[in-house]
Amino acid sequence: MTNVIIEVSKYVLIFLMAVYTYLNFSYFRFHDVWEQNRTCARQNVMMFFIHLIAYAILFLKSEDERVVLFYLAQLVFFTAYIGLYRLFYRNMSRILVNNMCMLLCVGFIMLTRLSFDKAIRQFLIVAVSALITWIIPFIMDRVWQLAKIPWIYGFIGLGLLVGVWIIGNNSFGAQLSVTIGGIAFQPSEFVKISFVFFVATMFYQDTDRRTIILTTAMAGAHVLVLVLSKDLGSALIFFITYLAMLFVATTDVLYLLGGLLGGCGASVLAYHLFAHVRTRVEAWRNPWADIDNRGYQITQSLFAIGTGGWFGMGLYQGMPYKIPVVEKDFIFSAISEELGGIFAMCVILICVGCFLQFVMISAKMQALFYKLIAFGLAVVYAVQVFLTIGGVTKFIPSTGVTLPFVSYGGSSVLSTFILFGVIQGLYILKKNDEEDEEE
Amino acid sequence: MRRKQTQRLDSNKSILGIAYVFVGLFLCLLVYFGYFLQVRSQTVINNSYNARLDSFADRIVRGEILSSDGQVLAQTTVADDGSERRSYPFDSLFAHVVGYSDHGKTGLESLANFYLLSSHVNLVERTANELAGDKNIGDNVVTTLDVGLQKVASDALGDHRGAVVVIEPSTGKVLAMVSKPGFNPNTLAQDWDSLISGDNTKAQLLNRATQGLYPPGSTFKIVTMLAYIRQHPNTWQDFTFDCDGSYQVGDYKISCYHGEAHGHQDIRQAFANSCNGAFASMGLDFELGGVRTMANSLLFNSELPISIAYSKSSFVLAEDAGDWERLQTAIGQGETQMTPLHNAMITSAIANGGILMKPYLIDHVESAVGETVQKFLPASYGTLMNSAEADTLSALMRGVVTAGTGSAVRTDAYAVAGKTGSAEFETGKETHSWFTGFAPVDNPQIVVTVLVEESGSGGKVAAPIARKIFDEWFSR
Numbered sequence: 001m002t003n004v005i006i007e008v009s010k011y012v013l014i015f016l017m018a019v020y021t022y023l024n025f026s027y028f029r030f031h032d033v034w035e036q037n038r039t040c041a042r043q044n045v046m047m048f049f050i051h052l053i054a055y056a057i058l059f060l061k062s063e064d065e066r067v068v069l070f071y072l073a074q075l076v077f078f079t080a081y082i083g084l085y086r087l088f089y090r091n092m093s094r095i096l097v098n099n100m101c102m103l104l105c106v107g108f109i110m111l112t113r114l115s116f117d118k119a120i121r122q123f124l125i126v127a128v129s130a131l132i133t134w135i136i137p138f139i140m141d142r143v144w145q146l147a148k149i150p151w152i153y154g155f156i157g158l159g160l161l162v163g164v165w166i167i168g169n170n171s172f173g174a175q176l177s178v179t180i181g182g183i184a185f186q187p188s189e190f191v192k193i194s195f196v197f198f199v200a201t202m203f204y205q206d207t208d209r210r211t212i213i214l215t216t217a218m219a220g221a222h223v224l225v226l227v228l229s230k231d232l233g234s235a236l237i238f239f240i241t242y243l244a245m246l247f248v249a250t251t252d253v254l255y256l257l258g259g260l261l262g263g264c265g266a267s268v269l270a271y272h273l274f275a276h277v278r279t280r281v282e283a284w285r286n287p288w289a290d291i292d293n294r295g296y297q298i299t300q301s302l303f304a305i306g307t308g309g310w311f312g313m314g315l316y317q318g319m320p321y322k323i324p325v326v327e328k329d330f331i332f333s334a335i336s337e338e339l340g341g342i343f344a345m346c347v348i349l350i351c352v353g354c355f356l357q358f359v360m361i362s363a364k365m366q367a368l369f370y371k372l373i374a375f376g377l378a379v380v381y382a383v384q385v386f387l388t389i390g391g392v393t394k395f396i397p398s399t400g401v402t403l404p405f406v407s408y409g410g411s412s413v414l415s416t417f418i419l420f421g422v423i424q425g426l427y428i429l430k431k432n433d434e435e436d437e438e439e
Numbered sequence: 440m441r442r443k444q445t446q447r448l449d450s451n452k453s454i455l456g457i458a459y460v461f462v463g464l465f466l467c468l469l470v471y472f473g474y475f476l477q478v479r480s481q482t483v484i485n486n487s488y489n490a491r492l493d494s495f496a497d498r499i500v501r502g503e504i505l506s507s508d509g510q511v512l513a514q515t516t517v518a519d520d521g522s523e524r525r526s527y528p529f530d531s532l533f534a535h536v537v538g539y540s541d542h543g544k545t546g547l548e549s550l551a552n553f554y555l556l557s558s559h560v561n562l563v564e565r566t567a568n569e570l571a572g573d574k575n576i577g578d579n580v581v582t583t584l585d586v587g588l589q590k591v592a593s594d595a596l597g598d599h600r601g602a603v604v605v606i607e608p609s610t611g612k613v614l615a616m617v618s619k620p621g622f623n624p625n626t627l628a629q630d631w632d633s634l635i636s637g638d639n640t641k642a643q644l645l646n647r648a649t650q651g652l653y654p655p656g657s658t659f660k661i662v663t664m665l666a667y668i669r670q671h672p673n674t675w676q677d678f679t680f681d682c683d684g685s686y687q688v689g690d691y692k693i694s695c696y697h698g699e700a701h702g703h704q705d706i707r708q709a710f711a712n713s714c715n716g717a718f719a720s721m722g723l724d725f726e727l728g729g730v731r732t733m734a735n736s737l738l739f740n741s742e743l744p745i746s747i748a749y750s751k752s753s754f755v756l757a758e759d760a761g762d763w764e765r766l767q768t769a770i771g772q773g774e775t776q777m778t779p780l781h782n783a784m785i786t787s788a789i790a791n792g793g794i795l796m797k798p799y800l801i802d803h804v805e806s807a808v809g810e811t812v813q814k815f816l817p818a819s820y821g822t823l824m825n826s827a828e829a830d831t832l833s834a835l836m837r838g839v840v841t842a843g844t845g846s847a848v849r850t851d852a853y854a855v856a857g858k859t860g861s862a863e864f865e866t867g868k869e870t871h872s873w874f875t876g877f878a879p880v881d882n883p884q885i886v887v888t889v890l891v892e893e894s895g896s897g898g899k900v901a902a903p904i905a906r907k908i909f910d911e912w913f914s915r
Contacts, residue, residue, distance in 0.1 A: 001572075004569050007566075007569065244457050247453050247457065248450050248453045248454055248457070251453050299486075299488060302475075303483070303489040305475070305476070306475070306479070306480030306484040307480075307491045310477075319490060322491075341476040345472065345473070348465065348472075349469075352465050356462075359458040362454055363454050363455070378458075379461075386468065389468060393471065393475065395472070
């Protein structure tokens with residue numbers, strides 16, 4: 001009987017998710033605030049139904065009462081977050097908050113299925129992060145000195161990266177984190193944001209040759225340290241983000257082309273210089289040749305996605321735990337296996353929707369500083385999503401980055417909260433300005 | 440102010456440009472993802488490393504494996520108490536090619552695992568079964584295998600160790616695949632310990648047809664011949680050789696089979712009589728790089744386009760190869776090793792005008808009520824040689840049957856083209872006996888490759904076995 005319920009609920013979940021995703025894009029059509037609000041309210045309905053049905057199944061399968069309590073705790077959290085954010089920031093972007101919650105919700109569902117303890121930890125981190133980052137829009141509205149301290153952003157960021165490189169913990173052959181007081185931090189997640197602030201402040205001050213050279217040198221230093229720490233995914237994120245920001249600040253296509261050419265050259269060089277780069281590329285080109293070893297993770301991921309197919313196996317019907325570190329970098333494969341390829345595609349589309357929201361906010365900002373920040377963060381987000389999903393589906397070589405808001409991991413969650421908080425802050429700034437002008 | 444205004448517009452253009460690039464990338468990702476789910480995934484997930492498939496067995500009764508005419512080769516019966524038993528009505532006859540599904544999975548049981556554990560009976564029935572907690576019936580896999588040919592091949596091989604492969608060259612359908620000694624999959628559980636025991640030297644579990652590596656002996660002269668033709672495109676027909684039973688090069692001596700002196704030989708006679716001296720002399724003349732490239736293009740040292748477990752054939756002729764290596768390699772001794780399946784594939788390409796069709800074993804998959812779920816179509820691997828070369832080799836191989844070592848398959852009923860081989864593998868032991876050929880020579884219907892271990896000459900042992908298979912086929 002439970003099997004039949006899971007079987008049917010699978011299709012219901014996919015349907016609700018598809019409607020949610022559709023609403024996410026239909027939102028762009030409406031300019032009328034009332035219509036926008038109605039779309040967002042419908043999205044909330046979809047999300048809460050998905051949440052409810054998924055947890056009902058998780059409970060049916062696990063028969064663990066703690067799941068019910070956990071569900072209720074999440075329900076309170078989501079309701080409070082969505083409700084209070086609106087109450088506190090009248091001019092906030094509802095759809096951005098909705099998407100945050102939807103992605104978090106998908107993450108919670110999958111993590112609860114994979115490991116109840118990790119799901120609880122994740123929830124605590126999310127709750128704390130939500131609380132801390134609540135204040136960001138408030139700060140941004142009042143502290144405009146943020147635009148004046150480029151070298152502080154630059155050196156703090158670089159310092160953190162160098163620190164990790166030297167004393168970092170080794171996980172899967174890369175130095176990614178430092179442990180302080182029993183908690184492992186992954187500074188590169190935060191440096192992404194400070195880096196965007198650094199570049200934005202530099203180019204806000206000037207875009208003459210001297211500034212460009214200085215900024216490029218600093219950006220190059222960031223990327224180099226990451227490559228040396230074997231954190232290739234982050235290195236790529238920083239590199240592409242910098243190029244994109246440079247292009248927008250100077251509007252000079254030559255920089256973009258030159259940078260891309262340089263990047264290709266550097267990639268070839270890195271391929272020949274570093275064994276770990278070659279390993280990744282080999283594992284991507286033919287994972288079947290070394291299926292026991294280097295190809296193991298990616299082939300297990302492909303088995304998961306392939307066996308799940310379009311409609312998925314249903315929660316608890318697959319074997320996502322066969323994929324090493326599934327709850328972090330490979331969570332997308334678990335989603336695709338159990339909730340289905342269509343559901344997983346919706347997750348991609350929601351992420352693309354967030355990116356487009358970021359870009360629109362960036363385009364609307366008047367001041368170049370804010371424009372660059374919004375745009376830089378948009379690119380950071382897009383590259384990260386692309387790298388992780390492209391990696392686990394073998395579209396591109398795997399680089400080991402997390403799926404923001406969905407993957408397990410404290411640093412990833414908190415930094416993504418900050419990222420969305422900053423964007424939300426910019427959106428609110430803009431709306432407040434518009435209101436002032438109207439008056 | 441004006442300047443600032445334009446710059447902002449330009450920035451927005453740049454922003455949109457980059458946004459489009461990213462949206463484009465994500466679209467590519469989505470298309471790729473969809474393609475993977477729809478097209479690639481079935482091939483990918485049917486892998487013994489995919490533990491997920493085993494869990495399907497909890498909800499599906501494993502389907503049947505059928506011969507091309509619908510006879511049951513493997514089936515699962517469910518007892519009243521719900522326990523399942525996999526049985527194989529032909530006992531050891533299809534042991535290697537059909538394989539087994541307990542103690543790991545081999546052969547078709549492994550290859551078709553995903554299909555056997557998928558159910559396509561109608562949705563209502565499936566849901567009803569799910570509700571009742573009953574298992575659904577898995578799909579049946581209809582193979583290309585021909586029970587009649589398989590029986591004849593197996594009987595003809597008798598108690599010898601060896602293998603037979605029969606392929607339809609125009610499609611790549613594998614009609615029969617026999618490996619001996621065999622085992623009985625019905626009693627595998629009881630026999631398992633003795634089968635895998637270290638004292639057991641028979642290696643019954645090995646599928647000699649696809650995994651057994653043997654020196655090709657004189658069947659390799661097909662390859663040497665092709666190399667010679669390519670390296671002497673205008674003069675190869677003028678080749679002659681005077682054979683006095685052994686060919687002396689420096690300290691090295693190459694003898695013909697049983698030291699037979701063939702006398703003055705032109706190229707056709709040398710091939711038909713399998714004159715070792717003549718072909719060894721071609722080896723001295725090899726342009727090494729070209730020969731290696733050609734051997735690789737004939738799938739030596741390469742992956743074979745087939746999905747069941749096989750061994751890679753090897754061809755070694757290093758840059759600094761001396762005379763001895765050249766002489767030996769040219770007559771199929773030396774370090775060359777190949778599987779009977781691979782030999783059948785090269786023969787199949789010759790029979791098919793140079794084009795190799797990928798060998799395949801599954802014709803289609805059907806639901807338990809007989810509706811076709813998936814049909815597999817013949818697919819070309821590529822051109823191994825041009826059609827003129829294929830015709831030349833075909834004519835030379837016809838000569839082997841009409842005027843040479845292949846007299847055992849000489850008959851008025853049908854015209855066979857083939858090549859025998861007697862491969863030495865250890866001093867003092869009988870040679871491995873090979874025959875590979877096809878018929879009818881003008882419009883080839885089947886390719887037959889026979890290998891009999893340690894049994895004597897190809898013409899005397901392997902060719903008569905092939906004869907019985909051709910007889911069976913052409914008596915229909």
